Each structure stands twice: as C-alpha cells, then as structure tokens.
Amino acid sequence: MAEKLNKNKIEEYENFIEKKLKRDLAEIEEILEKKYENYSHWADLKSLIQGLKLQQNEEKEYDIAVDMGCSVFAHGRIEEENVVFVNIGCECYLPMDYNEASKYADIRIKVIEREMEHYRKLAVQVKMNIKLFLLAIEELNTNFNN
Template sequence: MVSPAMSEANINSHGEADSKVLQYERFIDEVLKKDLQKVMEQRDAVYEQISHYLQLKNTLEALQETDSHDLKADVDLGCNFYVQAKVEDSSRIFVLVGFGFFVEMDHAEALSFIDKKTGQLTAFTDQLTKDCAKIRANIRLVLEGLRELQGLVDLPECSRREVF
C-alpha cells in the first residue's frame, strides 16, 4: 500500500516538472526564437546592403566600359513615379559610406571602397550566421532537456524534423 505522504510527494514532483517544462517552453518561444528571428532579420538587412553595393559596382563597371560620361536614367520620385534624368558628367558619384553620410568619389575610388565595404559586410554576415547557429544549438539543447524532463524516448534520426 502506498502511503499518502509518498503519493503527495510524487504529485508535487510531477507538478514541479510540469512547471519547469512550461518555463522552458516559454523561454524557447519568448527569448530564443525571438533572438533568432532578430539575428536573421539583421543578417538579411546586411545581405541587402551588400546587394546594393554590388549593383552599384556593376553599374560603375558598365560605365567604365562604355567610356561615356553621359548617363540617362529613370529616377524614382517616390510611390513608383519615375522621371527620365540626364547626367552630363558621371565621372564622380556620391557613395553612401555609412551612418547616412555620402562621399563624392571618382569611379576608381568608388570601386575600391565598394570592395572594402562588401568585405566588411560579408565578415559581419559570417558572424551573424555563427550567432544563428549558436541560438539554434541553444534551442536544441533546451528541447533535449525538455525531452529528458518529460521522460520521452528519443526519436530516430530519420523521423526527426526541424521545429525552428
């Protein structure tokens, strides 16, 4: 026969385990997954910056190949309203160097700057990718801890699927 004290201790430990499971699940949802989302969004924004710089690089290289300083372009005024613009001397351009500052450069200076800037941004995206991997590893670790807390049997590798 089971004593009332033993069954009450079993209920309390089971209740504490459920409470811990809920805390860990909340931690995964409210902290780790949100952190992962922020880092991924930041990485995507940096990739977009790299894309803009590479597009500028391609444009500058095309301008150098044509050896013409006259340039015609469609300029977006906003809300998808475009006007045709004619640039009589495109030998010098303004390049966004960061923090909202533009610097006037010739084509060679701009190409050199773009190479350096894309190198820096690529290194930053590599770090952000490592941060994503660390957060994913932490999520996996907490999920494994939850599995142990709940006494679940580990699924075979082939039937697992990613949950994040």
C-alpha cells in the same frame, strides 16, 4: 512532489524557448535580412561602376531616369563620365572616380560580409540552445513517464 517539479521545469523550459530563444532568433534573422539587402545594394553599385568603366571610352554622355518616389521619374543627362556620387551614410554623398567608388564598395561589402557571418554564427548558437532545451524537455518527459 518530483512529478510537480518536473512539470514546472518542463513548462519553464518551454516558456524560455518560446519567449526568449525564438524571439532572439527572429530578431537575428531580421537583422540578417537587412544585411543581405545592404549587401545587395553595394554589389549592385559595384556592378554598375564596372559597367560604366566599360562604357567609359564609348560614350561621352548618358541619359538617365532617376526615381523621385511614387514611380515619378526625373530625366537627365550625365556629361561628366569620370565621377559617381556615393552615399557614404547619413544621406551624405561623396563624389568619387570609378576606381575610388569600386574600392569603397569592396570595403563596404567586406564589412557587411563579416557582419553577416557574425549574425549567422549567433543564429546557429540560438538554434543549438533551442535544441539543447528540447533535448532537456525530452529527457524530463522520459523520466516523468517512467
């Protein structure tokens, strides 16, 4: 009877690890990957703005090529050098000068860093739970074999 209880408990723990904990870990890692992408976009914007600030006194006009999708580019010229349009969410673009855009990018980067830290901590907790259950399974196996 005790052997059957141990077998059932081991099976229950293994199922919990596979069906719940590993799935939770995969979801957290997927969210983290999206956060890293978002972080990368804001860091790119920040470096672009810094580059534009450096070139601000050198040139008055910029030639650009905007990807319209499917590798189709629209060529254009930017004549106003002090304004950049920043996507603030929901595909809503707000005109900002370089300093405003840089500050806004800094704020978004800090928020994303806090979110990533939160999800990293969650991932560590799930990994600790997996290890805890694996240790419990190992303990049940040693008791079962003795």
